[in-house]
Amino acid sequence: MKLLKFQKPAQYVGGEFFSITKNWQEIPKKVLLVVPTTYEISGNSLGINFLYKAINSRKDSLCERVYFPLEDYKKYLFETKKVLTSLESHRRADEFDILLFSLSSRYAVLNIFEMFELLGISCEKKPVCIAGGVATMNFAPFENFFDAFVVGDGEEVVGEILDIFSQNRENFLSEISKIEGVYVKGISKKVKKRFSPLKTEYYPLTPIIPNIRTFQNRLDIEIMRGCPNNCAFCEARKFYSPLRIRKPDEVVWLVEESIKNTGWEGISFLSLSTSQYPYLIEVVSRILPLLKRKAISLQIPSLRPDIKSLECILKILELNQVNITFAPETFSKRLQKKISKETSFEEFENVLKELKKAGFPDAKIYLLIGLPGEEEDDIAETIKAVKELSKIGLKLKISLSIFVPAPHTPFQDEKIFPVDRLEAHIEKFKTLMKRVALKLPDISYALIESAITTGDENVGKILLNLKGRDIFSVDRWREEFSKLGIDFDEYIRRDFVGYYPWSKVIV
Ligand code: SF4
Structure with missing residues (x-):
């Protein structure tokens, strides 16, 4: 062939x-x-x-x-x-x-x-x-x-x-x-749920080098598994818990060995909240000379908008351009409390100002819409904050995602917003943030994702019937559900009374 x-x-x-x-x-x-x-x-x-x-x-x-x-x-x-x-x-x-x-x-x-x-x-x-x-x-x-x-x-x-x-x-x-x-x-x-200690002997020091360019075209080095925070919507934190932290000597050694073995020209630190890795600055300082000598770039994703992140970003700036990405999710103080992810606007503003001074052209900000209890005022507060931040002069790229309830999280009983409310909130962003680069979410995909995260065997029947054909068409999902006598939109917003489909898993 x-x-x-x-x-x-x-x-x-x-x-x-x-x-x-x-x-x-x-x-x-x-x-x-x-x-x-x-x-x-x-x-x-x-x-x-x-x-x-x-x-x-x-x-x-x-x-x-x-x-x-x-x-x-x-x-x-x-x-x-x-x-x-x-x-x-x-x-x-x-x-x-x-x-x-x-x-x-x-x-x-x-x-x-x-x-x-x-x-x-x-x-x-x-x-x-x-x-x-x-x-x-x-x-x-x-x-x-x-x-x-x-x-x-x-x-x-x-x-x-x-x-x-x-x-x-x-x-x-x-x-x-x-x-x-x-x-x-x-x-x-x-x-x-099972967890393993992070033993060095388990670590793949000779990872397969792909034959083609992949989306994540660099070598990941895992520095920490789990997350010290407890955002109420976050499933990843539950899955990867408990928090396990690699010692700085081990991380430095992993970087040196992996580079020696593979010849990658870029590495990235892997963890759910990298700027909270307690040895971040120490490790970056120790590997910087090697990375400089070999012209290897370093990316540090999952940064928080705080002084420690700033210090780290400025340190690696001498090495390569850094993609600045923050995920405050919302600037509504009320919602920040509710989701247990509080970001001080003033600190965020200061960090962006410092980045502007350091010559950064842009920053990407991830926001979540449809958070439980979200009202028009919350959207207005977030939009106002983004407009305020955009005055700093950095080009802000706003990426909107839709909240989807996840099993085993404090928000597992919450519901994805109905389509009309999601559309109305997205419309608000579109009309009020004309000068900001805005990446809109895919409502259909969020609805399908919600069916899978909170689904039971009915979802399995649909997956089997569709066999991948039109799998991203929410109308096809609606059709297939109606053949089972179930209204799809009601199904994804149903109440769980005394039973969760995921109750067989103990986290
Ligand atoms: S959203 Fe991010 S910071 Fe919050 S718990 Fe999840 S991984 Fe941690």
């Missing part, structure tokens, strides 16, 4: 630096890591590399990968009835013992059934299918389509699963149901 006729063909051929192809005949336990997002999105995901290393470092196991294809290749596979094969040895999914699905986002959930089809496996007859990732915080919508779920950190659990792997499916599933963090359909009643 001539792959060259497809967009970015190198993503389908494998053979990347640090990918591992073991002798198929000699290795008894074979795992296919299924990533239902594209290579461009997940090709250098650190999470995937953690699992790849955990499995491939075992003598008795091998791990190969497959990613969701781009539209043209997907169409070709469906039309010619060919299947997606693994990148390493180009084998079919049904030749593996275990398919390990990485559901790192709700977006990945939308691709599950198309992925099954592309891999040529049916829901009824397939290798043992296990799913992990943030989306398993509520696995009720897709519980019927997997044998088991790993909830929480995977780097230790995956080894424990492989320790007891056997070809006897029933025995194997029964045994893994005893592992903390594993839920087996039909056997387990509940599952307690």
Whole structure:
């Protein structure tokens, strides 16, 4: 088959630096890591590399990968009835013992059934299918389509699963149901989220170097897992808790080793709230000479608008241009209290002024609309604050997102706003912030996301019926729900009386 006729063909051929192809005949336990997002999105995901290393470092196991294809290749596979094969040895999914699905986002959930089809496996007859990732915080919508779920950190659990792997499916599933963090359909009643210590030996020091440019085209270095804050809407904090902090010596060593091994020209610190990493300034100061010498750039995402962030930004400015991004979510003081994420306007203003003085041209600000209890006054207060900040002279890029209730958070009982209210609030931003670059949210996607985050087996039926076709059309979701006799818009705003679909997960 001539792959060259497809967009970015190198993503389908494998053979990347640090990918591992073991002798198929000699290795008894074979795992296919299924990533239902594209290579461009997940090709250098650190999470995937953690699992790849955990499995491939075992003598008795091998791990190969497959990613969701781009539209043209997907169409070709469906039309010619060919299947997606693994990148390493180009084998079919049904030749593996275990398919390990990485559901790192709700977006990945939308691709599950198309992925099954592309891999040529049916829901009824397939290798043992296990799913992990943030989306398993509520696995009720897709519980019927997997044998088991790993909830929480995977780097230790995956080894424990492989320790007891056997070809006897029933025995194997029964045994893994005893592992903390594993839920087996039909056997387990509940599952307690699992977390692993951040041991240096688990760290993938030779991460796969993608064959093509990925969206996140740099090397992530994990400095901290979990978040010291407790924003009421935040699911990531719950999933990655408890807070674990890498020691500065370890981070410096990880940077040095990773750069030596991979030759990446850019690195980024990975954590949910980087400016609260207690050793940030120390680590940056220590790695700066190496980065300068080798002309390697450093990005520090998830900054808070405070003095410590400013100090850090100014430090790395001698190295490279820094993308300035803050996520205050709202400038309404009342709502800030309610969501437990308080940002002082004065401090924010000072930080932006200092950045302007330092020569920065722009800053990106993430805002959330439709927050529980949000009124017109709150929107007005936020817009007024943004207008005030834009007088500083920095070009402000405002990115609006829509609040979607997430399981296991203090806001799990809250509802996504009805469409007309969301439209009205977006309209306000559009009319009142004409001079500010505004990125608008996708209402349809937020409604679908809300169905998945708070959904039950009804959502699974829709996913199965749609099989990826028109999956982003909220009207198709409405149609499919009405076939079940359910009003979609009422469903996503329903009350949970005495039961949550995600109650099998204990966080
Ligand atoms: S929103 Fe950000 S700062 Fe708040 S808890 Fe979540 S990760 Fe932490």
